[in-house]
Amino acid sequence: MAIIEEITKRAHNGQLEDWIDAFLRAEGNNVPLADGLKKQKRYWIGPLQFPLKRLVRCCGPEQGMEYQETLEDWDKKVDSLIEYIQSGGELPPFIVQYREGSFSIRDGSHRYGAYERLGRETYWTLIWCDSEEAFAEMKAAIPDHGM
Numbered sequence: 001m002a003i004i005e006e007i008t009k010r011a012h013n014g015q016l017e018d019w020i021d022a023f024l025r026a027e028g029n030n031v032p033l034a035d036g037l038k039k040q041k042r043y044w045i046g047p048l049q050f051p052l053k054r055l056v057r058c059c060g061p062e063q064g065m066e067y068q069e070t071l072e073d074w075d076k077k078v079d080s081l082i083e084y085i086q087s088g089g090e091l092p093p094f095i096v097q098y099r100e101g102s103f104s105i106r107d108g109s110h111r112y113g114a115y116e117r118l119g120r121e122t123y124w125t126l127i128w129c130d131s132e133e134a135f136a137e138m139k140a141a142i143p144d145h146g147m
Helices: 003-012 016-025 031-037 071-086 109-117 132-141
Strands: 043-051 055-057 094-099 102-107 122-129
Touching: 003 016, 003 043, 003 122, 016 031, 016 043, 043 132, 055 109, 071 109, 094 132, 102 109, 109 122, 122 132
Parallel strands: 055 102, 094 122
Antiparallel strands: 043 122, 094 102
């Protein structure tokens, strides 16, 4: 089963957070994010096709990134993902936090880099908020979210 089909099925069955936790602890290799997400109730939307231009990376080679890496390491990872995508591979969605009008990629910056270089305008995204108020604000900010 394709990744997005599986995630969509789990979302409809109330198991989205279980998939996210399992992904981050295994393939996603982002245990700190998995642990952090469990610290309080989260409000999720997705998966949905979301415009790349509205997303902000927290990881990359640019000065001031929260998680900075060398340009060489960045290019190596992004180029590897591009090869995988071009060979027919499917990548997991971005995991994004909505906060104060911003959509911050918390897992998927390299995937974002690959799709950006390939000229994609949208990609599958899972978005969370930390409160019901932020969730309502976020849903209003993306009117065609499909809910």
